[in-house]
Amino acid sequence: MPANKAPQVPFIQSLDRGLMILEAIALSKHPVSLGELADLLSVDRSSAFRLAHTLRRRGFLASPAGRKDYILGPSMWRLAQQYDWSNMLIRVANQHLKLLATQINETAHIAIREGKNALFIDSADANHVIAVAGQTGELVPLYCTAHGKALLADTEEQELKALLGPGPLRKYTKNTITNIAALAKDCSLIKKRGYATDEAEFREELRCLAAPIRVENGMIVGSIGISAPTSRFVKERYRSYAEQVCKVASDIGLTLSSVEQSTEQEPKEVVAG
Amino acid sequence: MPANKAPQVPFIQSLDRGLMILEAIALSKHPVSLGELADLLSVDRSSAFRLAHTLRRRGFLASPAGRKDYILGPSMWRLAQQYDWSNMLIRVANQHLKLLATQINETAHIAIREGKNALFIDSADANHVIAVAGQTGELVPLYCTAHGKALLADTEEQELKALLGPGPLRKYTKNTITNIAALAKDCSLIKKRGYATDEAEFREELRCLAAPIRVENGMIVGSIGISAPTSRFVKERYRSYAEQVCKVASDIGLTLSSVEQSTEQEPKEVVAG
DNA sequence: AAGCTAATTGCGCATTACGCAATAGGAGTT
């Protein structure tokens, strides 16, 4: 298999260098001097200067007051702000989502956090149904669903209290966790093992297993998981399901974080429903 | 006044074009085709193609599954995510903050939202013997401070309830608003007139006036305001103070949104009092 | 004030990126 042919498509050198500068400065914890940039790119100081100047001109870089070195400017922030990134998660995750639904043969969902709730932004059905499942767009509580708890995995008890309020949590089923301390304990377990479960804590007869999707720096940007009727989703399957869900969550995180695969790289083996 | 001398410093054409592509795609609500990019830059399709390819290669652009046109890729998002933007607000706002403190001759603060609190990230002192101390680093409640309410200006009653919880709000002083409905009403007023006040709602003997800092798309990213002992900060001054605070908040928002002024550009011509 | 380091500018050559034109890939039409 011809893994990678030679760089068939030539790329624009100076643009590429400019992008490397952006990456380097975004990554650095301190302002970056011209010399460092020149070293990094292995180019002359004058070239680095002109590249940096071009970036600054468009607001992608700036200099701290009175300094000559560079930090990120407002443009990158502004562009990232106004963009609708939820679609990207859907796009990137969709293929993985389908794969997961097929492998496990249960409905799979992707959710993001939306205030005090988890919002289902995409789903894939188990048995070759073309239409998207009904729950896309639905809001469910964070504290009693697998997706919600996965999204809360890094949240400390302190923050949980602030987020969910001092009042008692609504008890949807007999399994619903209504105690913040218990929830915090569950979260730390979820964080450690990498996935969350919902044993009919929100809806009777519904079990769910979900894992947080983390990007490069560890931040949780969404969750992916599977749901099934309690009858079919017996505890003995948790281990196997958990592995697959975690693997997919990790893959999505890598795709979101990395820069190496946006093209090609379609897992073509997705079943055509 | 020598507004702008000729473009003394040459900029790198292809990098500049790449950045224009990023801006265009971030701004567009739908995926952008190669042809549109070529038209936008007034270059040949082949040139646009190679630029776009270079951007995609580094993850700054991507293509929807099966499509050939372009959307933003994960890199921009990732870089913006992991960067510590609060420093940028401090940096950009600092000069305005000092100016405000000098003009009004009271302590001025900048705050951002941090969960259920407002966090003071910078301050500038006035030259009164008795003045409000700079509280940089301090967390104060959102619902009973001028900064907090400015940060909440766009928040609907529904969201306020979710954020602040169903429980009663702590009553710090006799003026503290403890009723969500009343708070929502205050917020809509703040949104309309552009500034918030704190009439000793958090600390006795302390009055404050703050305005939300909004960027291009209207989103609130912080607040700026002034604080003074009640004795000195009489109601008759509100109107004049409000104007100045709002002007400064607006200036900061413009600086954050625009791309033309990151360097130099000290607002020297501001009226001195 | 001198001396050092780092940023900035001028300049000329070689590389690079550009436009043109040819090719490939898809979607719709007859």
Next chain:
DNA sequence: AACTCCTATTGCGTAATGCGCAATTAGCTT
């Protein structure tokens, strides 16, 4: 299914562009 039109992609030669070198300026330290 063959044809057609539209857009993406590739090859190529040229000249504009961006690069390194070296000179100049700016900011600091001694």
